[in-house]
Amino acid sequence: xxxxxxxxxxxxxxxxxxxxxxxxxxxxxxxxxxxxxxxxxxxxxxxxxxxxxxxxxxxxxxxxxxxxxxxxxxxxxxxxxxxxxxxxxxxxxxxxxxxxxxxxxxxxxxxxxxxxxxxxxxxxxxxxxxxxxxxxxxxxxxxxxxxxxxxxxxxxxxxxxxxxxxxxxxxxxxxxxxxxxxxxxxxxxxxxxxxxxxxxxxxxxxxxxxxxxxxxxxxxxxxxxxxxxxxxxxxxxxxxxxxxxxxxxxxxxxxxxxxxxxxxxxxxxxxxxxxxxxxxxxxxxxxxxxxxxxxxxxxxxxxxxxxxxxxxxxxxxxxxxxxxxxxxxxxxxxxxxxxxxxxxxxxxxxxxxxxxxxxxxxxxxxxxxxxxxxxxxxxxxxxxxxxxxxxxxxxxxxxxxxxxxxxxxxxxxxxxxxxxxxxxxxxxxxxxxxxxxxxxxxxxxxxxxxxxxxxxxxxxxxxxxxxxxxxxxxxxxxxxxxxxxxxxxxxxxxxxxxxxxxxxxxxxxxxxxxxxxxxxxxxxxxxxxxxxxxxxxxxxxxxxxxxxxxxxxxxxxxxxxxxxxxxxxxxxxxxxxxxxxxxxxxxxxxxxxxxxxxxxxxxxxxxxxxxxxxxxxxxxxxxxxxxxxxxxxxxxx
Numbered sequence: 347x348x349x350x351x352x353x354x355x356x357x358x359x360x361x362x363x364x365x366x367x368x369x370x371x372x373x374x375x376x377x378x379x380x381x382x383x384x385x386x387x388x389x390x391x392x393x394x395x396x397x398x399x400x401x402x403x404x405x406x407x408x409x410x411x412x413x414x415x416x417x418x419x420x421x422x423x424x425x426x427x428x429x430x431x432x433x434x435x436x437x438x439x440x441x442x443x444x445x446x447x448x449x450x451x452x453x454x455x456x457x458x459x460x461x462x463x464x465x466x467x468x469x470x471x472x473x474x475x476x477x478x479x480x481x482x483x484x485x486x487x488x489x490x491x492x493x494x495x496x497x498x499x500x501x502x503x504x505x506x507x508x509x510x511x512x513x514x515x516x517x518x519x520x521x522x523x524x525x526x527x528x529x530x531x532x533x534x535x536x537x538x539x540x541x542x543x544x545x546x547x548x549x550x551x552x553x554x555x556x557x558x559x560x561x562x563x564x565x566x567x568x569x570x571x572x573x574x575x576x577x578x579x580x581x582x583x584x585x586x587x588x589x590x591x592x593x594x595x596x597x598x599x600x601x602x603x604x605x606x607x608x609x610x611x612x613x614x615x616x617x618x619x620x621x622x623x624x625x626x627x628x629x630x631x632x633x634x635x636x637x638x639x640x641x642x643x644x645x646x647x648x649x650x651x652x653x654x655x656x657x658x659x660x661x662x663x664x665x666x667x668x669x670x671x672x673x674x675x676x677x678x679x680x681x682x683x684x685x686x687x688x689x690x691x692x693x694x695x696x697x698x699x700x701x702x703x704x705x706x707x708x709x710x711x712x713x714x715x716x717x718x719x720x721x722x723x724x725x726x727x728x729x730x731x732x733x734x735x736x737x738x739x740x741x742x743x744x745x746x747x748x749x750x751x752x753x754x755x756x757x758x759x760x761x762x763x764x765x766x767x768x769x770x771x772x773x774x775x776x777x778x779x780x781x782x783x784x785x786x787x788x789x790x791x792x793x794x795x796x797x798x799x800x801x802x803x804x805x806x807x808x809x810x811x812x813x814x815x816x817x818x819x820x821x822x823x824x825x826x827x828x829x830x831x832x833x834x835x836x837x838x839x840x841x842x843x844x845x846x847x848x849x850x851x852x853x854x855x856x857x858x859x860x861x862x863x864x865x866x867x868x869x870x871x872x873x874x875x876x877x878x879x880x881x882x883x884x885x886x887x888x889x890x891x892x893x894x895x896x897x898x899x900x901x902x903x904x905x906x907x908x909x910x911x912x913x914x915x916x917x918x919x920x921x922x923x924x925x926x927x928x929x930x931x932x933x934x935x936x937x938x939x940x941x942x943x944x945x946x947x948x949x950x951x952x953x954x955x956x957x958x959x960x961x962x963x964x965x966x967x968x969x970x971x972x973x974x975x976x977x978x979x980x981x982x983x
Contacts, residue, residue, distance in 0.1 A: 366579035368503035369659075373451075374556055374587050375509045376656040378594060379649045380458045381555035383620035384715045386595075389548030390540045390611055391533025391604045394595040400552030401588045403774070406767025407556075407726050408580045409749035410733045413761070416573045416746045417736070421875045422670050423560045424725040427732035429674070431739065433812035435800075438676045440728040442796040444560060444667050445698065446721030446789075452660035452702035454554075454714045455653045456480040456487075461621040462653065465646030471621070473709055481703045487658050488699040491665065492685060492692045494871045509652050512645060513590050516627060520597030523632050530596060533604040539611035547781045550719045550774035551712075553726075555591055560663065560725075573746030598623060601630035621711065624649055661699055665873035668694040673817045673878075678803050689880055690871045716782045720789035723775035730768030734760060817879070832861040834927040834956070836918040837890050838946045839869035839883070839909075844933035847961040848894045848902075851931045854959075855901065860928060864904030865921050866890045867914050867946075876908050915949020922955045929957040936962070 382393070389396040414427040422429070425441035460479035464471035470479055533539075540548065602614040619626025628642050669691045672682030685692040705714065736743070738758045751762040779786040804811055833851040837843065851862045866887040870876055884906060891904035909917045922930050930950060935942045941962070943951075951958055 363575045363578045363582070365503065366575055367582045368506040370579060370583045371506045371510065371586060373656055373659055374583055375506065375513070376455065376649075376652045377555045378513070378591060379462065379624055379653060380454055380621075380711065381552070381715075382595060382598060383615060383623035383626075384554065384711050385548050385552050386598075386613060386616040386623070387620065387712060388540060388544040388551060390544075390613060390616070391530070391535075391599060392540055392545055392548070393599060393615075394530070394592055396545070396548040396552045397555065397591045397595055398588075399549050400555065401591060403549075403553065403767060403770040404556040405584055405588070406763040407729070407771065408584055409761065409763040410726075410730050410767055412577045412580050413745060413748055414729065414733050414736070415576050417743065419576070421666055421877075423667075424729035424732065425667070425670070427736070428728050429814060431732035431735035434674065434676070434814045435812050436728060436732075437674070437814075438671070438796070438800050439793070440725050441667060441671050441676060442793065442800075443721040443725040443728075445664065445671075445796075446792055447560065447718060447725065448660045448664040448667065449698055449702045449705060450714050450718040450721065452484060452657050452664070452699065453480075453705040454711065454718070455657040455660060456483045456702070457706050457709065457711065457714070458621060459483060459650050459653045459657070462625065462646040462649040464622065465625065465643050476621070477707060477709050480706050483654065483657065484661075484699055484703045484706070487654075487661055488695055491658070491661050491695045491699075491873050492688060492690055494688045494690050494873075505652060505655065508648060510586060510590075512648055513594065516624070516631075516645070517590060517593045517597060519631055519633075520600070520627065521593070524600045524630070525597055526600045529600050529603050533599055533613075535611065539604060539606075543781055546777045547716075550723065550778045551715045553722055553771075553774060554715050554718045556587070577747045594627070598627050602626055622646070622649075660702070661695060662873045664698045664702075665691045665694050666875050668698060669874055669878060673875075675804070675807060675809060675815050675817070676800060678799070679817075684874075684878075684880065686882070688871070689883060690873055695873065713784060716778050716785040717788060719774060719778045720785055721792075723771045723778065726771040727768055727775060730764045730771065733764045734768070737761070832863050832925050832927055833929050833931060834863050834865060834918070834922050834925065835894065835931045836865045836921070836946075836950075837867065837887070837933065838914045838944065839867045839887070840944075841933050841935060843890045843893050844961060845893075845897060847931050847933045848897045850959060850961045851929075852898045852901075854929060854931075855898075862894070862898055862902045863921075863925055863927070864891045864894045864902060865918060866904065866906045867917060868906055868908050869911055869914070870908045872910065876910070878908075912945065914946035915953075918946060918950050919953045919955050927956045929959055930955070931959045931961055934960045934962040 385396055386393045411423070415423075418426055418430055420426055422437075422441070423444060425437045425444060428440045429437040457476065457480045460470035460476040463479075469475045598615050599613065602619070604611055604613045614630075615623055615626055619629075624645055625642060628638060628645050631638070633641065668677060669682045671677045672679060672694075681694050681697065682691055683693045684690065705717075737760055741758060749761050749763045752759050753762060754760070779789065801811065809815055833855045835847055835851045837847075848862070848864075854860070855862050868880060868883045868887045870878060870880065874880075887906040891902075891906065894904060895902045907917060907921075918930065918932070921927075932947055932950065934947070935944065947960070
């Protein structure tokens with residue numbers, strides 16, 4: 347008998363480095379489409395230097411996230427780190443800051459979509475059309491996410507590569523045709539254009555260009571070999587964004603230099619093209635009219651698609667983080683309510699999506715950018731402090747990955763990246779509040795509101811403020827020891843229970859004295875953590891295991907497993923290999939008398955890790971021979 351780890355039996359990790367990279371770069375790479383113009387408003391000619399400094403802070407922050415994420419590969423990011431390092435109060439502040447980050451990401455991404463679509467219809471570039479379009483877009487994405495959105499890792503990877511390639515092409519053309527070091531040097535009047543205050547604020551706002559790090563952390567619970575894939579994905583993202591986010595502003599300011607007008611210093615990058623800066627670069631590369639127009643339409647449409655995906659990713663991030671907060675009793679249970687039909691956290695999606703739409707209404711990108719910096723710098727600072735605290739609190743805990751540049755202080759090995767990164771993010775947080783009064787008032791109001799909700803809810807639940815209490819999540823029901831050389835009976839999430847499939851396995855196992863293991867899959871919507879409890883779906887899946895036990899008795903073991911849409915086939919293949927199954931039995935569904943060979947069945951038949959037997963309901967009008975072959979245990983595929 348071979349014992350399976352309950353957690354692994356319930357949640358199988360599927361994402362490799364490519365999927366993690368595409369998810370992170372899809373968020374980070376999209377930010378240049380709005381961050382470039384927003385930062386240039388404050389930093390003017392020092393915009394490249396601002397992106398470099400904020401990028402170095404991002405490197406240190408990425409190292410902190412990589413270390414903590416591989417230690418605790420679970421959704422939550424800085425909130426999860428703070429829970430392990432400190433207590434539930436600190437965890438809440440980090441999580442509430444993340445909620446603000448996601449709200450702003452949704453609002454600012456949706457706002458910039460129409461500005462890039464103006465290559466198709468010019469009025470979208472101006473108010474009120476841009477605001478109306480952004481609000482409608484958020485509304486449509488809210489509806490899609492309530493019904494249940496499906497993310498494709500392959501599509502995300504393709505779009506991330508297309509986005510990366512487009513930015514590389516623009517940079518290469520810009521370097522060849524317009525990059526001019528003398529122009530870049532003349533763009534700067536130290537202490538004047540920009541002022542030192544605007545330069546400092548630009549660094550803080552520049553962190554909006556690195557919005558994808560929480561995405562990588564939240565996906566870690568689904569990462570395959572997290573100690574290897576998470577740092578590798580972060581490394582790829584760092585190389586890509588640091589290189590491009592330095593070169594793109596240099597090309598932009600070579601084509602749109604800083605000029606003095608009436609005693610004021612400005613650049614078209616921060617005025618005319620503030621809402622679509624990449625189009626500004628394309629317009630000023632000096633290419634022929636025809637090529638410029640084609641490239642302009644291509645960049646505009648690609649940017650719009652990438653930003654729509656970033657908007658949707660923000661909504662998914664909102665639903666996941668708020669659901670996680672509900673699991674740990676940081677928010678009222680109503681916020682994490684699951685739709686009875688669609689199985690999605692519809693209250694959180696509608697509530698925080700509506701807040702994002704409201705934040706979009708003024709159309710003030712500078713305010714949105716500073717608000718993002720407020721929430722992000724708070725969360726990042728807590729993450730750095732959490733890693734330092736964990737180094738001292740649990741020094742002997744295994745750390746599958748650690749950043750370089752560690753030093754020993756008072757007997758504790760501390761990472762220099764966490765110290766420098768923490769100082770950088772904390773300084774940026776202070777600068778944003780000190781130099782922008784509205785951001786200070788709104789940001790503190792947001793934190794006070796969250797604190798009141800947390801305090802009152804905890805008091806109502808008779809829970810201590812610092813006490814960690816988690817609502818029971820997915821329990822690996824019915825997990826037992828699984829015998830090698832067993833028969834695997836697999837039910838996809840939408841497969842009805844088919845007694846003939848179990849009877850086929852029993853017949854085969856009876857002759858060869860092999861055990862029967864039932865795998866019952868549950869499809870989890872993209873906007874829920876993979877370990878979210880779905881009472882109705884989990885109960886229906888477990889019922890299939892129990893009914894199989896009634897047919898075959900004690901010889902049957904089984905468990906339910908949560909998977910994302912499109913992962914069922916691979917989960918069945920992995921399970922068959924894990925238990926060294928001699929055969930896989932799967933039910934065949936019918937519609938209007940015609941057999942349905944679903945994606946899961948097709949995947950299993952294509953990879954065929956063991957003998958595959960397809961069982962059908964006797965009496966079906968079509969393909970009765972399949973049922974006959976299944977009943978005798980002969981391969982029907």
